[in-house]
Amino acid sequence: xxxxxxxxxxxxxxxxxxxxxQKYFTREGKVSFFSDAPVxxxxxxxxxxTAVVDAESGRMEFAVLIKAFQFEKALMQEHFNENYMESDxxxxxxxxxxxxxxxxxxxxxxxxxxxxxxxSLTIHGVTKEVEAPGKFVVKDxxxxxxxxxxxxxxxxxxxxPAVVRDNIAKExxxxxxxxxxxxxxxx
Amino acid sequence: MKKLLGIGLLLALVGLGVGxxxxxxxxxxxxxxxxxxxxxxxxLFSAFESDEGSANEKYLDKVIQVTGTVKEVSTDEEGNVSxxxxxxxxxxxxICQLDNLAEHERxxxxxxxxxxxxxxxxGMLMDVVLVRCVVV
Numbered sequence: 001x002x003x004x005x006x007x008x009x010x011x012x013x014x015x016x017x018x019x020x021x022q023k024y025f026t027r028e029g030k031v032s033f034f035s036d037a038p039v040x041x042x043x044x045x046x047x048x049x050t051a052v053v054d055a056e057s058g059r060m061e062f063a064v065l066i067k068a069f070q071f072e073k074a075l076m077q078e079h080f081n082e083n084y085m086e087s088d089x090x091x092x093x094x095x096x097x098x099x100x101x102x103x104x105x106x107x108x109x110x111x112x113x114x115x116x117x118x119x120s121l122t123i124h125g126v127t128k129e130v131e132a133p134g135k136f137v138v139k140d141x142x143x144x145x146x147x148x149x150x151x152x153x154x155x156x157x158x159x160x161p162a163v164v165r166d167n168i169a170k171e172x173x174x175x176x177x178x179x180x181x182x183x184x185x186x187x
Numbered sequence: 188m189k190k191l192l193g194i195g196l197l198l199a200l201v202g203l204g205v206g207x208x209x210x211x212x213x214x215x216x217x218x219x220x221x222x223x224x225x226x227x228x229x230x231l232f233s234a235f236e237s238d239e240g241s242a243n244e245k246y247l248d249k250v251i252q253v254t255g256t257v258k259e260v261s262t263d264e265e266g267n268v269s270x271x272x273x274x275x276x277x278x279x280x281x282i283c284q285l286d287n288l289a290e291h292e293r294x295x296x297x298x299x300x301x302x303x304x305x306x307x308x309x310g311m312l313m314d315v316v317l318v319r320c321v322v323v
Contacts, residue, residue, distance in 0.1 A: 027282065027312070027313060027314060028261065028263060028269070030263075047263055047265075047267060047284070048269075048282065048284060048309075048312075048316050048318070049312075050312045050313050050314075063312045064312070065309040065310045065311075065312060065316055066309075067247065067248060067307070067309035067310060067318075068284075068309040068310075068316055068318050070287075070318070070319075073210065073211065073212070074212045074213055074214040074215070075209060075210060075211075075212050077214075081248075087247075087248075088243075088247060088248070091243055091247060091309070091310040092310065092312070
């Protein structure tokens with residue numbers, strides 16, 4: 001009898017916490033970056049980033065495959081992968097962190113919410129602590145998360161040869177946009 | 188002396204030409220690209236699932252021809268179409284993003300349909316991702 005009660009209580013707890021811990025995700029997040037140097041402007045786009053956000057704790061993860069970035073020029077893409085990002089060795093870039101003001105954000109309710117994001121960003125095998133401003137827009141139940149921030153190329157041990165110093169910016173802007181869907185249990 | 192100058196000028200021109208051509212080198216034509224390896228979506232997925240490191244070594248950046256059942260079709264606001272192929276794993280699959288530089292005969296794929304595509308393998312996040320896919 002006692003055992004049954006324990007099981008029941010346990011089951012109730014599991015179900016309860018599963019309902020509370022609402023998670024949102026996407027596998028079609030967009031990540032773009034822009035390098036604006038004196039000689040040329042370079043941009044690349046990736047629309048296959050994955051992201052998971054826990055609406056309760058604010059914890060979030062973002063991952064992107066380096067080789068899935070598309071450039072306008074094939075040569076740039078080649079250099080980016082082979083010389084700078086060494087994407088054979090480091091195929092992913094990863095962000096793990098949290099939304100610092102999740103208490104003020106209600107993803108169930110329409111509105112525009114400013115968000116602060118803090119965590120560790122791993123690019124080219126180097127991990128750095130970063131902080132960035134972000135935004136959640138909830139409209140008709142659709143959630144879009146976005147952020148724009150800059151990273152210093154040198155921070156991630158990416159060496160740019162002197163010859164192309166004027167072609168590649170030292171500071172690269174990264175734009176992120178992700179439509180998030182509810183992660184349904186057991187789907 | 189004049190001859191030398193002429194040769195120098197010619198070399199410089201050739202150099203410029205080659206440089207310009209290299210700079211504008213087109214992306215690989217995926218329709219004509221020869222597949223490096225051909226396999227089932229489930230095989231590709233389990234290769235990554237069981238040992239990502241060695242799968243990366245084997246498949247990264249390769250043109251891969253993959254056959255599987257369409258599980259999901261999605262189009263983003265820029266009109267890029269992605270197919271998710273069933274991998275046997277309930278949650279994750281093989282995502283094939285259609286090449287936006289190629290002409291596609293059709294993009295209206297239906298879940299349940301059997302397809303064969305070739306594309307460039309970029310690795311695995313939760314799903315294995317192929318980009319620049321064209322139907323074989």
